[in-house]
Amino acid sequence: MHDLRYSRDFFLWCMSAVYLFAFSSLYVQIPGLYGDNGILPAKFVVKQDVDSLQELMKGPPSLLRYVHKIGLDVETGMDFLCLLGVAVSFLSVVFYSARDTISFAVLWILYFSLYQASHIVGQTFLWFQWDILLLEAGFLTIIVAPFNLQLPWRLFRISAHHQHDTITMWLVRWLLFRLMFASGVVKLTSGCPTWWGLTALTIHFESQCIPTPLAWVWHNLPLWFMKLSCVATFVIEIAVPFLFFVPVKSIRYFSFFAQILLQILIIITGNYNFFNLLTIALCVSLLDDDFILHRRGKRPSHFEKLTNLLFAICCYGYIGFHTWKKFSLKIHFSPFSVDSGIAFSEKQFDRWLDQVVPISIALGAVSLGYEVVISLCRCMIQGSGVIQKLWSSALCIAFSIIAIFMFCISLPSFTVINQEAQRHLPKEVKMYHSKVRDYRLVGSYGLFRRMTGVGGRPEVVIEGSNSVNSEWKEYHFLYKPGNLSSPPPVVAPHQPRLDWQMWFAALGNYQHNPWFVNLVYRLLTNQEEVLQLLDYNPFPKKPPRYIRAKLYHYYFTGKNKGDKWYSKKNWWARKEVSEYFPALDVENQSLVSYLKQNNIYQSKKAKRKARSTIGDIVFWIRSKLQENIKLKNHKKQTIGVLVHQDNVPVHKSVTDMDAIHDCGFNLIEHPPYSPDLAPSNFHLFPKLKAAISGTHFQSDDDVILAVDGFQTSQDKEFFKSGIEALKHR
Numbered sequence: 001m002h003d004l005r006y007s008r009d010f011f012l013w014c015m016s017a018v019y020l021f022a023f024s025s026l027y028v029q030i031p032g033l034y035g036d037n038g039i040l041p042a043k044f045v046v047k048q049d050v051d052s053l054q055e056l057m058k059g060p061p062s063l064l065r066y067v068h069k070i071g072l073d074v075e076t077g078m079d080f081l082c083l084l085g086v087a088v089s090f091l092s093v094v095f096y097s098a099r100d101t102i103s104f105a106v107l108w109i110l111y112f113s114l115y116q117a118s119h120i121v122g123q124t125f126l127w128f129q130w131d132i133l134l135l136e137a138g139f140l141t142i143i144v145a146p147f148n149l150q151l152p153w154r155l156f157r158i159s160a161h162h163q164h165d166t167i168t169m170w171l172v173r174w175l176l177f178r179l180m181f182a183s184g185v186v187k188l189t190s191g192c193p194t195w196w197g198l199t200a201l202t203i204h205f206e207s208q209c210i211p212t213p214l215a216w217v218w219h220n221l222p223l224w225f226m227k228l229s230c231v232a233t234f235v236i237e238i239a240v241p242f243l244f245f246v247p248v249k250s251i252r253y254f255s256f257f258a259q260i261l262l263q264i265l266i267i268i269t270g271n272y273n274f275f276n277l278l279t280i281a282l283c284v285s286l287l288d289d290d291f292i293l294h295r296r297g298k299r300p301s302h303f304e305k306l307t308n309l310l311f312a313i314c315c316y317g318y319i320g321f322h323t324w325k326k327f328s329l330k331i332h333f334s335p336f337s338v339d340s341g342i343a344f345s346e347k348q349f350d351r352w353l354d355q356v357v358p359i360s361i362a363l364g365a366v367s368l369g370y371e372v373v374i375s376l377c378r379c380m381i382q383g384s385g386v387i388q389k390l391w392s393s394a395l396c397i398a399f400s401i402i403a404i405f406m407f408c409i410s411l412p413s414f415t416v417i418n419q420e421a422q423r424h425l426p427k428e429v430k431m432y433h434s435k436v437r438d439y440r441l442v443g444s445y446g447l448f449r450r451m452t453g454v455g456g457r458p459e460v461v462i463e464g465s466n467s468v469n470s471e472w473k474e475y476h477f478l479y480k481p482g483n484l485s486s487p488p489p490v491v492a493p494h495q496p497r498l499d500w501q502m503w504f505a506a507l508g509n510y511q512h513n514p515w516f517v518n519l520v521y522r523l524l525t526n527q528e529e530v531l532q533l534l535d536y537n538p539f540p541k542k543p544p545r546y547i548r549a550k551l552y553h554y555y556f557t558g559k560n561k562g563d564k565w566y567s568k569k570n571w572w573a574r575k576e577v578s579e580y581f582p583a584l585d586v587e588n589q590s591l592v593s594y595l596k597q598n599n600i601y602q603s604k605k606a607k608r609k610a611r612s613t614i615g616d617i618v619f620w621i622r623s624k625l626q627e628n629i630k631l632k633n634h635k636k637q638t639i640g641v642l643v644h645q646d647n648v649p650v651h652k653s654v655t656d657m658d659a660i661h662d663c664g665f666n667l668i669e670h671p672p673y674s675p676d677l678a679p680s681n682f683h684l685f686p687k688l689k690a691a692i693s694g695t696h697f698q699s700d701d702d703v704i705l706a707v708d709g710f711q712t713s714q715d716k717e718f719f720k721s722g723i724e725a726l727k728h729r
Contacts, residue, residue, distance in 0.1 A: 004165045006292040007284055008144060011172065012099040014281035015141045016092035019107045021274045021493040022134060023085035026114065026126070028625065029497055030082065031529035033125050034117070035075045038529055039498070039518045043074040044599045045120050061439075062116035063109065071612025078114060079618045085110040101145045108138040112440065124515050125497040129447060130275035135440040136175060137278060143402060144168040163375045163382070163392055164399040170371045171403055172285040174364055177241045178414050179279065179445045180259065181360065184237025185417045186446035188349055194451040196342055198227040198327075206556045207453025209503040210271040210479050210496070211488045216571060218269050219556045224337040231327045231340050236262045239319045242360070244286060245367040248308050251315055256286040271479070273495030357421040361411060368407055372400045406441070409433045413444040456553025457481070458506035460580050464523065464544030468583050472548070473538035475523065477502065481554050482535075484570040498533045506551065510581050517591070518600050520547045524586040532629050549581035684722055 034042040042064070050065040067077030088106050091098040112135055118126030144165075187195040194200040205211060205219040236258050243255040260283060263276045290296070300308070323329070330339040344352075379392040412433040415422035433442070452458075459481055463472040476482045479489050480499040498519075505513040522530040526543035538544075552574045557567040565573040584591050595601035691710050697703045 003288050003290065004169055006289045007287045008165055008169060009096070009099070010287075010292060011169070011281060011284040012104075012141065012145055013093065014277070014284060015104070015137065016089050016099060018134065018274050018278045018281055018493075019089035019111070019138070020086060020093055021277070022111065023082050023089060025273065025494045026497075027079065027082035027086065028629075029125075029533065030075065030078050031622070031626075032531075032533040033497060034078060035529050036073075037522070037527050038075075039515055039522060040124060041075075041600070042078065042117055042120075046074045046117055061112075062120070063113040064117050070614055072615050072618070073611075074117075076615050076618050078117065079622055080614065081110045081113055083618060083621065099145060101142055101147045104138065104141045104145045108135065108142060111135060111138060115440070125501055128495075128500070129443075129445055130273065130278060132440055132443040133179065133275070133445065134278060136443050137172070137282060139441050140168075140171050140175060140406070143399070143406075144172065162395060163379045164396040166371050167368075167375055167396070167399050167403050169285050170368055171406055172282055173244050174368075174407060174410070176259075176279070176282040176285060177244050177360075177364070178410065179282070180237050180241045182414070182417050182445045183447045184234055184241075185353065186449045187234070187237075188346070189353070189417060190449045191346065192450040194454065195230070196346075198230040198340055198342065199223075200448075200451045201226045201229050201233075203451045203453055204448070205269055206554075207451065207457040208270045209500050210491060212269055212271060212490050213488050215269045215488060216556050220559045222337070224339065227340045228338050231323065231329070233262070234327075235319065235323050239323070242363070243315060245363055246311075246315065247370075248311055249288070249290070250308065251312055252286050253291060254316075256283055259283045259286075267492065271490065271492045274493040277493055353418050354420050357415060357418040358424075361414070361421070364407065368403060372396075372403070375400075405432075409436060410442040413442045416444040417446070452507055456555055456575070458577070459552050459554045459574070460502055460506045460549050461552055462520070462523065462547065462549045462581075464539055464547050465583075466545045468546050473544075475534055475538065476536035478533065478535045481572055484572045484574065487571050496533070506580075510549070514598075516549075516581065517594060518598070520549075520581065520584065521586070521591065521595055521600060523547050524584075532626075543586075546583045546585050547581075548579070548583035551577045551580040553577055684719075687718075 030038075032038050034040055036043055046062070046064050051069075063081060064074055064077045067074075067080065072080055085107060088098075088103055088110075092103050092107075115126055115131055115135060118124065187200070192200070194203055202219075202223065205215040208215070240255050240258045243251050246252060246255075260280060263280050263283075266272060267276045326343055328339070328341045328343045331337075332339070375396050376393060379396050380389055408429050409432050411425055412422060412430055415425060436442070461482060462475045464475065465472040474482065476486075477496075477499050479491050479496045480502055481488070501513075501515070505516055510516040519530065524543055524547050526537070526539065531537050554572050554574045555565045557563075557565045557570050557573050560566060567573060592601055688707065688710055692706050695706065697706065
C-alpha cells in the first residue's frame with residue numbers, strides 16, 4: 001500500500017526543515033543566553049558528573065552532562081549539540097536517504113538534551129509550548145520514519161514504505177487534533193472576557209509578542225470583521241478538528257485547508273518562530289498521495305459518490321447551522337456587516353465539554369482501531385508470499401502496540417481541559433503517563449488562553465545613564481517594540497528568545513523574573529555576548545554607570561486623523577506607566593550580593609578554553625560567527641552616517657579614507673569653495689565664540705551648560721536675523 005508514500009516523505013522533510021530552523025535559531029543565541037558570560041550561565045547548574053550512560057539516566061537525562069568526556073565544557077557542549085543538530089537536519093532536508101529513524105532519533109536526543117539544560121537552569125528561554133510540541137512531534141517522527149539499515153537476510157529486509165504507515169501517521173493526526181481542539185477550548189474555559197465578547201482580536205494584533213507590519217493593518221480593520229474572525233477561529237479550532245477522522249477524502253482535504261488558512265493568517269500577522277511551520281507539518285497527516293501527486297484515485301461508484309455527498313452535506317450543514325445559531329450571526333447589507341455574539345453561557349459550555357471530551361477519546365480509539373484492522377488486512381492480502389505476509393503482519397502488530405501505548409499516555413495531557421474526563425481515566429494510564437512525563441513524549445497545549453495587553457501592551461524599556469538625575473538613553477532590542485518609529489519586523493522562523501522573555505517579563509515584575517537582574521548586570525558591564533542580542537547600545541565605548549527600567553503601555557498608531565493615537569511617521573505610541581526596575585550601579589551592595597549568591601558576579605570576564613580537537617573546531621566556528629555579528633552590528637550602528645569631507649589634504653590621506661570606508665560612512669565630497677554656500681549656523685558661532693571666550697571649563701558638562709545657556713538667553717529676533725542674513729551672502 002503506497003497511498004501515503006509521498007505524503008509521509010513530505011512530512012519527514014517538513015520536520016527536518018523545522019529542526020534546522022530550531023537548532024540554527026538557538027545556536028546564534030547560546031553565548032548571550034547560556035554562555036559563561038551570558039544571562040544564565042549553564043555551567044553553574046549543569047553538573048558534568050557523568051561517566052557512563054547508566055549514570056546519565058539516573059539524573060536529568062541530558063548529553064551536556066556527558067560532553068566533558070570529549071573535552072568540552074558546558075557552553076562549548078551546547079554549541080556542539082546545536083551544530084550537530086544543524087548538520088543532521090540539513091542532511092535530512094537535502095538527502096532522501098538521510099530521513100530515517102536513526103537521524104530523527106539523533107535530532108530528538110539533541111534537542112531534548114538542550115531542553116533539559118534549560119529546565120535545569122530554571123525553565124527560562126527554552127520552555128515555550130512550541131519547544132514541547134517539537135519534542136512530542138519529533139518523537140512521533142522517529143516512529144514514522146523508515147529504518148534504512150537493512151538486515152542481511154533478503155526475506156526480512158525492511159521496506160522504506162509499509163502497511164503500518166497509516167497507523168504511525170495517525171499518531172501525528174491525533175497530535176494535531178489535540179493541539180487544535182485544546183487551543184480552541186482553553187480560550188473559553190479560561191473565562192477571558194475578550195474571547196467571550198469576541199473582541200480578543202481587537203487586542204491580539206497589538207499585544208502579541210512580536211507583530212509583523214500586517215498586524216498594524218489588521219488591527220485597524222472594522223470591529224464587526226474582527227469579531228467575525230474570532231468566530232472563525234473557534235470554528236476552525238474546535239469544530240473542524242473532528243473532521244480529521246472522517247474517512248471521506250474531500251472532507252479531510254477541507255479540514256486541511258481550514259487549518260492551513262489559519263496558520264498562514266497567523267504567520268503574516270505575527271512572528272511565532274517555527275511554531276506555525278511545525279503545525280503545518282502536522283497538517284500533512286491529513287493528506288495522501290492522491291493530493292500530493294495531483295492524481296485521481298480509483299473512480300468511485302455512483303453509490304459511493306452519493307454517500308460521500310450526503311455525508312459532506314451533513315458535516316458542513318451541521319457545523320454551519322450551529323455556528324449560525326451559537327454565535328447569533330446576522331447579516332446587514334447596507335452597509336455590509338455581520339453581527340455576532342456568543343449565545344451560550346459558561347455553564348452550558350462546561351456541560352457540553354463534559355460530553356464531548358469522552359466522545360472525542362472514543363472517536364480517536366475507534367479511528368485508531370479502524371486503521372489497525374485495515375492495515376492488518378492489507379498485510380495479508382497484498383503480501384507477495386507467506387513469509388512476507390507474516391513479516392509485514394508482525395511489523396504492523398508491533399507498531400499497533402506502540403500506537404496504542406502513545407494514544408493512552410496522551411490522554412492525561414489531553415483531558416487537562418476537562419477534569420471530569422480526567423478523573424475517569426484508568427489508573428494504569430495515569431501511571432505510565434507519569435513515568436514518561438520527564439521525557440516530554442506527550443504534552444498539553446492551549447495557545448492564546450487569555451488576552452494580555454487590555455488597555456495597552458505592557459513593554460519594559462531599559463535605560464542607561466552616567467547621571468542618576470538626567471540624560472537617560474534607551475537600549476533597543478532587535479525585534480520587540482521600543483523605538484516608536486521602527487516598523488514591526490518579519491523574523492520567523494527565527495525565535496529571538498530574549499525578546500520573547502522580555503514580553504513575559506512585562507506582564508509581571510522583575511522579582512518574578514530573576515534573570516532580568518542578571519541582564520541588568522551584563523549591561524552594566526557591557527558584556528559583548530549579551531549586547532549582541534540587542535539592536536542598539538547607547539554606550540558602545542564605556543558602559544553606563546546606572547541602569548533602570550520603566551514600564552510603558554504601547555499602542556498601534558491609528559490610520560485616520562481623528563484616531564487617538566494617529567501619527568504620520570510612527571508605528572507605535574506609548575505612555576509611561578510606572579518604574580519597573582530602580583536605578584542601580586554596578587557597585588550596589590544588594591545587587592552584588594545577589595549576583596554572588598547566584599555565581600553571576602565576576603571580576604574578570606570568563607574565557608572559553610578548548611580542551612580537545614572537537615572543542616577547537618567548535619570554538620573556531622563560534623569565533624567566525626562572532627566576527628560576522630560584530631561586523632554586522634558595526635555597520636548597523638554606522639548606517640546612514642554622512643561625512644561632509646573637505647579638501648584639506650590631511651583629511652584626504654589614504655589612512656583617513658580607509659578609516660571612513662571601514663566604518664561604513666557615506667562620504668559627501670566638499671564642493672569647490674563658494675561664498676554662497678554657508679550653513680544655517682554661519683552667524684551663530686561667531687556670537688557664541690565671543691560669549692564664552694576666555695572662560696575656563698572643568699568638564700564637558702560645563703561646556704554643554706554654557707552653550708545651552710547662551711542659546712536659551714537669546715530671543716527669537718537673534719535667530720531670525722541670523723537666518724535673514726543668509727540671503728545677502
